[in-house]
Amino acid sequence: MTTDRGTTHVGEQPEAAGEQTGIDEIDVLWISEGMSCDGDTVSITAASQPSIEDVVLGIIPGLPKVNLHNKVLSPSLGGEDYLAPFRAAARGDLGRPFILVIEGSIPNQNIIEGDGFWTSFGNDLETGQPLTVNWWIDQLTPRAWAVVAAGTCATYGGIHAMAGNPTGSMGLVDYLGGEYRSQAGLPVVNVPGCPVQPDNFMETLTWLLFHAAGSAPPPPLDHMLRPQWLFGRTVHEGCDRAAYYEQADFALDYNSPKCQVRVGCWGPVVNCNVPKRGWMAGIGGCPNVGGICIGCTMPGFPDAFMPFMDEPTGGSLSSVLIKPYGAFIRRMRGITNAAVNKEPRWRHNEEALTSGYDPRWRA
Numbered sequence: 001m002t003t004d005r006g007t008t009h010v011g012e013q014p015e016a017a018g019e020q021t022g023i024d025e026i027d028v029l030w031i032s033e034g035m036s037c038d039g040d041t042v043s044i045t046a047a048s049q050p051s052i053e054d055v056v057l058g059i060i061p062g063l064p065k066v067n068l069h070n071k072v073l074s075p076s077l078g079g080e081d082y083l084a085p086f087r088a089a090a091r092g093d094l095g096r097p098f099i100l101v102i103e104g105s106i107p108n109q110n111i112i113e114g115d116g117f118w119t120s121f122g123n124d125l126e127t128g129q130p131l132t133v134n135w136w137i138d139q140l141t142p143r144a145w146a147v148v149a150a151g152t153c154a155t156y157g158g159i160h161a162m163a164g165n166p167t168g169s170m171g172l173v174d175y176l177g178g179e180y181r182s183q184a185g186l187p188v189v190n191v192p193g194c195p196v197q198p199d200n201f202m203e204t205l206t207w208l209l210f211h212a213a214g215s216a217p218p219p220p221l222d223h224m225l226r227p228q229w230l231f232g233r234t235v236h237e238g239c240d241r242a243a244y245y246e247q248a249d250f251a252l253d254y255n256s257p258k259c260q261v262r263v264g265c266w267g268p269v270v271n272c273n274v275p276k277r278g279w280m281a282g283i284g285g286c287p288n289v290g291g292i293c294i295g296c297t298m299p300g301f302p303d304a305f306m307p308f309m310d311e312p313t314g315g316s317l318s319s320v321l322i323k324p325y326g327a328f329i330r331r332m333r334g335i336t337n338a339a340v341n342k343e344p345r346w347r348h349n350e351e352a353l354t355s356g357y358d359p360r361w362r363a
Contacts, residue, residue, distance in 0.1 A: 023064050023212040026145065027098040028205070029086055030070040033121040033133050034104020035160035035169050039195035040151035041070060041103060046280045047198035050206060063209045067096075083122045090139035097145035097183070099208060102137065105153040105160040106175040108168025109134045118167055137175065146182045146208050147172070148189045150201055155190035155226075156299040163303050171299075173225060184211070186218055190225040194296035197274055200230050224299055226271070235267035235286075235293045238276035242267075247333075248326025254290055264309045265292035272297040 032041050044052055054060055056068050067085075074082035088094040107118035109132055120130030141147055149172040152158040160169040173180070173188050181187060189208065191201045204227050210216035220228040236242050244250065244259035245268070251258040261268065267275075270293050274285035286293055295305035305312075346355040 022214040023097050023145075025065040025067070025096055026209065026212055027067045027069060027085060027089070027094065027096055028101060029089060029098050029140065029144075030068065030101040030103065030150075031086075031121055031133065031136060032071065032103035033119055034102060034154060035107055035119060035167060036104025036151070036153055038103070040154075040193075040201070041072065043193075043195040043198045044150075044201055045198070047202040048281055049199040050202055052202060055202070055206065055209070060206070062213055062215055063206070064213050066209065079122065086122070086136070086140075087125075089143060090136065092143055097212065098143075099146045099148060099205070099212075100140050100144040101148045101150050101205075102154045102172050103150045104133070105157045105167075105169040106134065106137065106172060107160075108170065111168045134175075137172070141176060141180065141182070144182050145184050145212065146186050146189065147180075148191060148201075148205065148208070149173070150191055151196045152192040152194045152296055152298075152301055155192040156224075156301070158194060159302060184218075187221070187225055189219065189221065189227070191230075192226060192297040193272075193274075194301070197277065197279065199277060200227070200273070203227075203230070222271075226297075230273050231271040231297065233271070233273060233276075235265075235270045235272045235275055238273060239267055239287050240275065241287060245322070246326065247330045248323045249330065254292075260287065260292050262311055263292060264294075264311060266295045266305055266312050267293040269312070270295045270298055 030041070032038050050060055052068070055063065056066050058065060069082065069085050071079075071082060076082070085094060085098075089098055104119070109117060112118070117130055117132045119133050121133050121136050122131050123129060124131055149155040153160060153169075154172050156171040157169050157174065158171075160167060161171070171190075173190070176188065178187075189204060191204050193200065204219060207216060207219045207227075211218055222228045222231060224231075236245065241257065241259045244257075245261060249258050250262040251260045252262060254260070254263060259265070265287065267287060272293070275287050278285045278288060292308070294308045295301050298304065302308075346353075348354070
């Protein structure tokens with residue numbers, strides 16, 4: 001990616017366009033009409049730390065009142081009741097701060113000659129013509145209190161932005177530019193994943209809501225604008241197969257519990273916390289259930305990680321280099337294991353006491 005993302009490092013406070021603290025009510029306007037499969041919306045329904053229901057129902061102390069607008073919550077057929085807050089926000093008439101959530105990659109409308117569009121969201125009330133997602137982003141992002149890109153398509157372009165695509169799709173920061181700042185002085189907050197891990201997204205949203213309430217600082221982001229506390233470690237560092245890699249003990253098929261680098265896993269170089277966090281209620285997650293990591297949280301996904309089932313570039317060299325070290329470590333640990341994996345000799349049912357007890361301390 002060539003865009004300068006205006007990194008917000010841990011501990012830094014982004015310059016605010018106007019201090020806004022103590023917000024007591026806020027809207028979440030969620031648009032999933034980017035180039036998207038709606039998988040992120042579906043994924044969020046599995047969140048539990050916290051759940052979307054807990055946030056919307058006001059169960060979590062200290063959060064502002066949250067009004068969520070997602071198409072699955074449309075109050076009527078036809079969609080105009082659902083579109084009303086989006087239209088008001090685009091005019092600047094919503095009357096409350098709002099967090100804009102974008103799901104799906106952003107197509108390049110400029111490459112279309114003549115009429116046509118890649119994806120739309122509602123119609124123009126005067127002309128009846130479709131309103132492109134690009135139009136909505138242009139209208140809403142300058143007015144948004146914060147902007148969140150949900151899922152890898154929205155963050156970095158994802159599947160729709162892979163080499164050879166005809167849409168010119170990109171991530172939201174590529175579209176807006178790295179210098180973009182919201183009304184709260186925040187850059188786009190990227191929460192990647194294909195789909196996004198539900199608790200990662202909800203934890204990030206909750207942090208932003210506490211920040212809106214004035215009780216938390218801005219969320220710390222890494223150089224790719226991901227929440228640092230969620231994406232600061234690699235899959236490998238949280239994987240329960242990692243010790244096998246250290247011992248150069250690699251799986252040769254997908255039924256093995258050993259390290260899967262040789263069968264296509266990119267875990268050692270991918271920033272993701274799924275092996276630690278799991279997927280639903282701490283359960284699941286790709287390597288946890290026998291799957292390989294294909295790098296879906298990374299900016300270069302999918303191109304940089306294909307073909308998925310082959311050993312990663314550089315993986316063969318590192319696995320060869322670690323073999324003598326791993327063999328030595330396995331042998332040394334085997335010797336130690338044999339020494340400590342048995343009971344002491346004094347634990348027996350013979351007449352003589354051989355535990356080393358000294359009778360002079362007897363009363």
